Amino acid sequence: MKTRTALLLLLTTALFAANQLSATAREPDQSDQLVKPEELAKLLSSETTSAQLSVLCVGFPVLYRGGHIVGSKFVGPASRPEGIQALRREVQNLPRNRRIVLYCGCCPWDDCPNIRPAFEALHATGFTNVALLYLPHKFLDDWISKGFPVQKGDEPK
């Protein structure tokens, strides 16, 4: 009986630890996994640094048309299976150490349904240099209203 209890305790602890490790690996809370708008704008303003980086919009098409980061590419909402598929297609020919910045900004950070699935999908695919654009409120407040370069209206491809 004692052995069974000990085994059960060990199993529970192991499961808890595995869950914690997994959460740590996926959750983009490391400083190098978050990029501030001003940092990204600076990177995009230089031809050299912008060429070394892919900026992908994993948000909703209607908001992308309303305004998006100049030089970014529309992938689609990563909260949907087709969005994840589109993301995988988009990056399939990129080197796994390519710097990729994902952004959405549809909603406040904690509410965004897209950024975390996109981040997880790229990590699962083996990409090692993925970051999220940190938009605490929404794209309008944290990028457009701050005067960073925006393009309006072109059709998501």
Next chain:
Amino acid sequence: MSGTLVVDALRPSLSEPKPRSSVSRLVITVVAMAAVGSCECAEAGARDQADLVGKVAPDFALPGLSGETVKLSDFKGKIVLLDFWATWCAPCRREVPGLNRLQRQFAARGFTVLGISLDEEGASVVRPIAQRLGMSYPVAIGTQQVATDYAGIQALPTAFLIGRDGRILAAFVGARDESQFAKIVRQAEEKDGVSSVVPQPNR
């Protein structure tokens, strides 16, 4: 709530944009009468929602949740709170109970909330969420054209208060609470000379 932009044509004086709160909400006030009457039609290519205040609200004919056609012009003579939202937008969903209460408070006096969903999947996705949220006001399925006509929606929720004459009285970009809406609906009623009586609270 942060980043909420409120542009309204009901305030009596012109003032510069100013911080609304410590979380950098902005209120931009424009002169009502200067804006009203400057154009008989919605301005094509409006840069943002502020440009539409004082203009005639762009009309549309959109499918409703039951397949019926919903036209803005069908509501002429009413004060309309046109609310752009989407099922994936958490702040939009959080606003619904307050919009329901507004509808209950003001509907009998010639007011309606009109929801425009920008979900691309259409009514099959929106209908169950609308039912779950208990939306008590009409909801139509929006198109990119409507989003463009309303100056290109850049954030959700975005709402417009439309007066009885069909002109846009105020634009709200970002989430806000119902008291803000209730206040401006009352102002719109006073402007129209319909009612200045503050309704009894329903809660």
